[in-house]
Amino acid sequence: xxxxxxxxxxxxxFQFSGATIxxxxxxxYTLVTIALxxxxxxxxxxxxxxxxLKAAVGACFxxxxxxxxxxxxxxxxxxxxxxxxNGVDEIHGFKPLSEIDVNAxxxxxxxGATPLNDGVxxxxxxMNQYAESLVDLDFAVNGITFVISDGGENASVATAKMVxxxxxxxxxxxxxxxxxxxxxxxxxxxxxxxKRNPTYAKQIEAKVEQDxxxxxxxxxxxxxxxxxxxxxxxxxxLAEFVSQSISSTSQALGTGGPxxxxxxxx
Amino acid sequence: MSTxxxxxxxxxxxxxxxxxxxxxxxTEGGEGAIYRKGGYIIxxxxxxxxxxxxxxxxxxxxxxxxxxxxxxxxxxxxVIDSNEAIGYYMPFVQGEAYPKLFTNxxxxxxxxxxxGVTHLATKMHEVVDYVHRQGxxxxxxxxxxxxxxxxxxxxxxxxxxxxxxxxxxxFKASVIMPSIRDWHGSISEASDWFSWGIVTFLLYTGIxxxxxxxxxxxxxxxxxxxxxxxSVFLPGVRLNKAVRDFRIIPGPLLDWxxxxxxxxxRTLPPSPQATGKANTNLGQIMRVVTTQSGGLIFERLLxxxxxxxxxxxxxxxxxTNAGTLVDVATKRTIGQTSNGRVAVVGRDxxxxxxxxxxxxxxxxxxDRRGTESTLTVPLTVTTILxxxxxxxxxxxxxxxxxxxxxxxxxxxxxxxxxxxLGKGTRWxxxxxxxxxxxxxxxxxxxxxxxxxxxxxxxxxxLTVVNAKAGTRFVVVxxxxxxxxxxxxxxxxxxxxxxxxxxRELVDGSELNLTILPKGVTAxxxxxxxxxxxxxxxxDKKVVSDRDICTNLRLAHIIDKVVYQKDGVLWSxxxx
Numbered sequence: 001x002x003x004x005x006x007x008x009x010x011x012x013x014f015q016f017s018g019a020t021i022x023x024x025x026x027x028x029y030t031l032v033t034i035a036l037x038x039x040x041x042x043x044x045x046x047x048x049x050x051x052x053l054k055a056a057v058g059a060c061f062x063x064x065x066x067x068x069x070x071x072x073x074x075x076x077x078x079x080x081x082x083x084x085x086n087g088v089d090e091i092h093g094f095k096p097l098s099e100i101d102v103n104a105x106x107x108x109x110x111x112g113a114t115p116l117n118d119g120v121x122x123x124x125x126x127m128n129q130y131a132e133s134l135v136d137l138d139f140a141v142n143g144i145t146f147v148i149s150d151g152g153e154n155a156s157v158a159t160a161k162m163v164x165x166x167x168x169x170x171x172x173x174x175x176x177x178x179x180x181x182x183x184x185x186x187x188x189x190x191x192x193x194x195k196r197n198p199t200y201a202k203q204i205e206a207k208v209e210q211d212x213x214x215x216x217x218x219x220x221x222x223x224x225x226x227x228x229x230x231x232x233x234x235x236x237x238l239a240e241f242v243s244q245s246i247s248s249t250s251q252a253l254g255t256g257g258p259x260x261x262x263x264x265x266x
Numbered sequence: 267m268s269t270x271x272x273x274x275x276x277x278x279x280x281x282x283x284x285x286x287x288x289x290x291x292x293t294e295g296g297e298g299a300i301y302r303k304g305g306y307i308i309x310x311x312x313x314x315x316x317x318x319x320x321x322x323x324x325x326x327x328x329x330x331x332x333x334x335x336x337x338x339x340x341x342x343x344x345v346i347d348s349n350e351a352i353g354y355y356m357p358f359v360q361g362e363a364y365p366k367l368f369t370n371x372x373x374x375x376x377x378x379x380x381x382g383v384t385h386l387a388t389k390m391h392e393v394v395d396y397v398h399r400q401g402x403x404x405x406x407x408x409x410x411x412x413x414x415x416x417x418x419x420x421x422x423x424x425x426x427x428x429x430x431x432x433x434x435x436x437f438k439a440s441v442i443m444p445s446i447r448d449w450h451g452s453i454s455e456a457s458d459w460f461s462w463g464i465v466t467f468l469l470y471t472g473i474x475x476x477x478x479x480x481x482x483x484x485x486x487x488x489x490x491x492x493x494x495x496x497s498v499f500l501p502g503v504r505l506n507k508a509v510r511d512f513r514i515i516p517g518p519l520l521d522w523x524x525x526x527x528x529x530x531x532r533t534l535p536p537s538p539q540a541t542g543k544a545n546t547n548l549g550q551i552m553r554v555v556t557t558q559s560g561g562l563i564f565e566r567l568l569x570x571x572x573x574x575x576x577x578x579x580x581x582x583x584x585x586t587n588a589g590t591l592v593d594v595a596t597k598r599t600i601g602q603t604s605n606g607r608v609a610v611v612g613r614d615x616x617x618x619x620x621x622x623x624x625x626x627x628x629x630x631x632x633d634r635r636g637t638e639s640t641l642t643v644p645l646t647v648t649t650i651l652x653x654x655x656x657x658x659x660x661x662x663x664x665x666x667x668x669x670x671x672x673x674x675x676x677x678x679x680x681x682x683x684x685x686x687l688g689k690g691t692r693w694x695x696x697x698x699x700x701x702x703x704x705x706x707x708x709x710x711x712x713x714x715x716x717x718x719x720x721x722x723x724x725x726x727x728l729t730v731v732n733a734k735a736g737t738r739f740v741v742v743x744x745x746x747x748x749x750x751x752x753x754x755x756x757x758x759x760x761x762x763x764x765x766x767x768x769r770e771l772v773d774g775s776e777l778n779l780t781i782l783p784k785g786v787t788a789x790x791x792x793x794x795x796x797x798x799x800x801x802x803x804x805d806k807k808v809v810s811d812r813d814i815c816t817n818l819r820l821a822h823i824i825d826k827v828v829y830q831k832d833g834v835l836w837s838x839x840x841x
Contacts, residue, residue, distance in 0.1 A: 067371060
């Protein structure tokens with residue numbers, strides 16, 4: 001922590017940090033969380049995912065609302081269970097974009113199991129709590145959460161109910177004006193595996209997609225997107241999708257949404 | 267097909283042929299893809315047939331021939347492919363997106379101030395007026411359709427884009443952003459001015475005029491707020507502290523905003539350059555922070571564009587880092603000072619200002635109309651002492667009260683005198699600490715015309731590094747040989763004959779404390795806590811509030827606690 005960030009905790013043992021609210025200089029903010037699965041199965045795809053993260057966050061600088069964004073980036077994997085935050089490691093807390101150096105992001109290192117519940121619970125719980133702090137001080141706030149994973153839950157402290165409750169709270173409109181939570185599935189079946197045993201590879205792909213889709217539906221996340229293979233070009237498109245979604249969300253907060261047809265009502 | 271996959275040769279009307287390449291691609295939206303080539307932006311429609319059906323070629327030609335204004339990014343002509351219009355082109359302009367200009371951090375980083383905003387709003391006013399005179403309507407001139415060239419931050423230039431969506435002749439506009447829409451009327455010149463009002467209000471204040479928290483409305487109920495005229499001017503609206511003080515808005519424009527957004531009036535806005543006092547009462551607009559103890563009210567009192575408030579006097583005058591003296595009540599600049607020490611006291615008809623310039627003290631009186639008179643003090647003054655609205659000259663042997671007399675012109679006369687040991691006395695905020703052969707005394711003016719000289723043996727042998735006095739209270743900070751700072755507090759009876767004393771180790775020499783005329787003190791020692799006390803009664807109360815920080819510099823104006831933070835003056839009160 002430094003004097004521009006404050007530490008918070010919630011749930012049992014979950015922690016996060018956020019910019020000191022007193023230092024914030026805009027009247028409304030879009031909170032953004034990007035959560036990355038860092039379980040063992042992403043091994044071999046780390047650098048592509050890192051590039052995707054850098055591209056997604058970096059592209060936000062060109063948004064008209066770049067000064068209205070507070071971005072948090074976390075990674076989750078069972079290797080983080082023994083540190084604060086359960087299976088989650090916070091790369092940085094809710095921070096103004098201008099204070100983020102994407103080139104300083106740490107390298108990802110796949111390892112351990114997938115505490116997907118922890119990742120989503122940390123993402124949404126922290127956002128709810130920080131948004132409450134902002135709203136208490138009369139800031140207007142909305143939010144968008146991206147959870148990028150290659151597999152279903154198998155190692156969390158947080159329960160499915162905890163995740164569901166936090167997601168429910170995030171969309172009541174009482175705290176944030178709106179909150180969009182997007183689960184993005186990526187396929188990490190390697191070309192080698194596909195060549196050696198195409199049937200098995202297909203089964204794996206289908207299972208991961210189905211598991212994640214079930215998770216999204218059961219937890220109450222807003223959307224599930226199957227991004228497909230974790231190739232460079234697909235991840236580049238994913239980065240574009242993430243940054244555009246962030247831009248649209250911040251525009252929705254500022255203006256109430258895009259221009260609308262006027263013929264029906266005027 | 268708007269998104270090209272390989273180099274494509276097209277013809278720009280009035281320009282000639284050029285080849286678009288994939289590297290020229292910028293972005294795409296609902297209607298088409300955007301390319302940049304040299305000094306031009308080229309829009310290729312997704313559906314060239316629809317372009318034909320909508321007679322866009324005719325509209326582009328009409329816009330190009332009707333609108334010639336340096337701030338309007340008018341289409342210059344059609345883009346032709348195989349004798350078919352597939353889009354249009356326009357000049358490329360570079361500018362900052364307006365939402366950035368709404369935020370304080372971007373403004374601070376780029377030196378954008380209220381004068382610059384007024385210039386920008388004036389130019390936008392000219393643009394809207396010009397468009398109307400050409401028989402067109404902008405309709406959807408939301409904040410994303412304006413750009414600002416801020417190379418000269420004092421005179422930024424606006425550009426308005428998305429001109430092909432405008433309403434002109436028989437071509438009707440089809441879309442508008444909900445946040446700038448006049449929900450009380452149809453598309454017209456009046457609705458354009460309403461939209462102009464929303465965007466310029468955002469530029470001045472950083473908040474949409476129908477935002478801020480208001481009981482009875484959920485966050486995000488912008489449309490209902492707009493339909494109900496429930497604007498930020500309503501009493502009870504709570505704004506966060508990033509919102510800029512509405513008082514920076516030129517008076518006539520502020521009144522127009524209030525009438526438009528709250529009263530529902532639809533009139534032509536005044537030029538932002540128009541000056542005059544606002545009639546709009548802003549007293550109810552404040553930031554309220556609920557605290558465990560009931561509530562603190564923070565109200566932004568004064569922000570001087572491009573300058574920072576650095577000194578505050580109880581008479582209600584502040585000095586900025588540029589030396590400007592501003593009367594807080596009227597927001598009027600009353601004079602200019604250099605960088606030396608300054609004291610200001612108020613009188614019924616103006617202010618006495620004393621200023622140290624190159625080691626000499628200069629005295630003047632400025633009346634409320636702004637007339638300045640030089641004053642003379644026939645003394646060799648070593649320093650001056652201000653106590654409330656009383657002013658004293660200090661010489662080697664005397665403390666002499668100065669009185670302003672209103673003859674044909676103002677004159678400072680010498681009033682009561684008190685003997686002091688000039689060389690053994692150190693002067694602090696409203697108090698002197700005198701070392702008379704090792705015996706420490708406090709010298710503190712009190713009441714209308716008295717000065718207390720009180721022996722304080724508690725300070726004997728100690729090194730005094732700071733002190734402050736006010737009604738029936740003196741606090742002195744000392745430092746010991748081992749570097750320990752200690753605060754010594756003296757709470758006096760009403761005649762300053764007896765006192766109650768206590769002491770406490772503190773972190774440093776700083777005294778972030780103010781003493782109101784009625785004897786109430788407000789101080790901050792730690793983040794999150796405001797200490798309110800009445801020392802002569804022994805009362806003390808701690809108000810917890812997360813917005814209280816040690817970097818708020820406390821002072822008072824008359825009987826109101828104020829503070830300056832980041833160069834802005836705020837008041838602080840109990841709910």
